[in-house]
Amino acid sequence: MTACSSSTPYEERVEIRQSIDDESEQLIEELAEVYPEIYAQLEEAEGYATGVMSNIKVPLVGGGTGIGAVYSNVDDSITYIDLYRYDVGAGLGLSSYRMISILDTPENLEKFSKGFSEQSWGTDWNISVSGIEADKVYYLEDSEIPTYLVFESSASAVGSARLMSVSVNEELTETGMGNAKFANHESATDKSSPQWDRPLPFFAQDVVDKGFSLPLPFGISILYAETKQDMTISGLEAGFSGINNGATQAVEFMSFDNNYSHSKTPQLKLDAWIFPFMNVFATVGKVNGMAHVEFASDGSVANGVAENSLPCNPILPGQKPAEFCEALRDATGWNEALDVDLDGWNYTIGATFAAGWQDYFLAIPVSVTYIDMKNARAEELVINVSPRIGKQIPLKDTSSVDVYVGVSYLDSTLTIYGEHYGNLPDDKHITYKIEQENIDKWMGLVGASYNFNRSWAIQAEYGQNGSDKRQFVSSLTHRF
Structure with missing residues (x-):
């Protein structure tokens, strides 16, 4: 589940993707024991997103990271995603949870498949009399996107402003997008098949097929x-x-x-x-x-003007007096x-x-x-x-x-x-x-x-x- 590394070799991506898919299936099976209707919800929806998150919170700031996948029922595609959470506010916490969101509209499916950032305010209270409550299951039916949570926490008492961010994991999804600023040859393996879906550059798919990754255009x-x-x-x-x-x-x-x-x-x-x-x-x-x-x-400029360019005859009307020409000739x-x-x-x-x-x-x-x-x-x-x-x-x-x-x-x-x-x-x-x-x-x-x-x-x-x-x-x- 450590797919958030800066560059994952092609050989390891298959194994990481499989671990995410296995985790997603296991999560659905666990939730079905409490909410049997989840199978029907997933089948009727446009798709669903799963993820695993870990969070830490100190008195003023906190954050968390995770990884997951978006499964489309429309075209059976899988988009692997990175999850980030940033907290500012009071509280202490150390927690982790697994989630699955029902993407019941085309807009929600596209939102998760393309990535987004969203602000919110909320509280987490997960301290029981005995000190810890583990494996708490929630169904957030009234949220904008119906979501199931399997919450695991060592302790959490948090009230904070949050920024949740979902971004496409370009490597695991194999979009051909790389981390380098330039076209970078990563591997000549034929085990992967990235699909470039942006308008530029021209001939992008040809070089992606040869093992190159490309920057944003x-x-x-x-x-x-x-x-x-x-x-x-x-x-x-x-x-x-x-x-x-x-x-x-x-x-x-x-x-x-x-x-x-x-x-x-x-x-x-x-x-x-x-x-x-x-x-x-x-x-x-x-x-x-x-x-x-x-x-x-x-003084050669003025001298040359005096010798060659000025009419210096003091007798004829309209011409410069001799003293003017002499002044130019004597210019130093x-x-x-x-x-x-x-x-x-x-x-x-x-x-x-x-x-x-x-x-x-x-x-x-x-x-x-x-x-x-x-x-x-x-x-x-x-x-x-x-x-x-x-x-x-x-x-x-x-x-x-x-x-x-x-x-x-x-x-x-x-x-x-x-x-x-x-x-x-x-x-x-x-x-x-x-x-x-x-x-x-x-x-x-x-x-x-x-x-x-x-x-x-x-x-x-x-x-x-x-x-x-x-x-x-x-x-x-x-x-x-």
């Missing part, structure tokens, strides 16, 4: 990413206001130093397994950060440090190619991100490929820990538009276009994920390349 995540990296100037264009409408042209006589970008990005991510080994995703997020640019000019340049606010939105599309073998996995996410920062007059394009290899470490029930290492290739191009107002005559200014590119494309990374169950997980990842590039990513994911 859809996901929604909240992510937070922070990245700091050194940048280099890959292109600079500049122009002078009032000439050619301020159009920019390439500038070569410019020096740069100490350029970097630092961004923080909360994001919302949606994903789906389209094929068993291919997940597609899209994210949208808010970017907050800054780009630091330091550059110096020796400038030193400038810019901190550009990178506030905007980022949009990402990508795909992850992944597979696992006996809890080891290989994953290769590939993505393209466009960052639009209209208020900052900047935009960025990021291409990212991050292969990683790791292992899933099973824990209790369906919880587990994933640990992995990998590398990340990130190509980032940041384009900044702006104006420079310096010691230029007649309130003129320099317009510019700066293209920054990250210096270090590669970095190593390590990460870990704690999977509460098949549906919920938290993850953290850290990447670094020396002191020039650092990245931290965390996420909370719900799969369904």
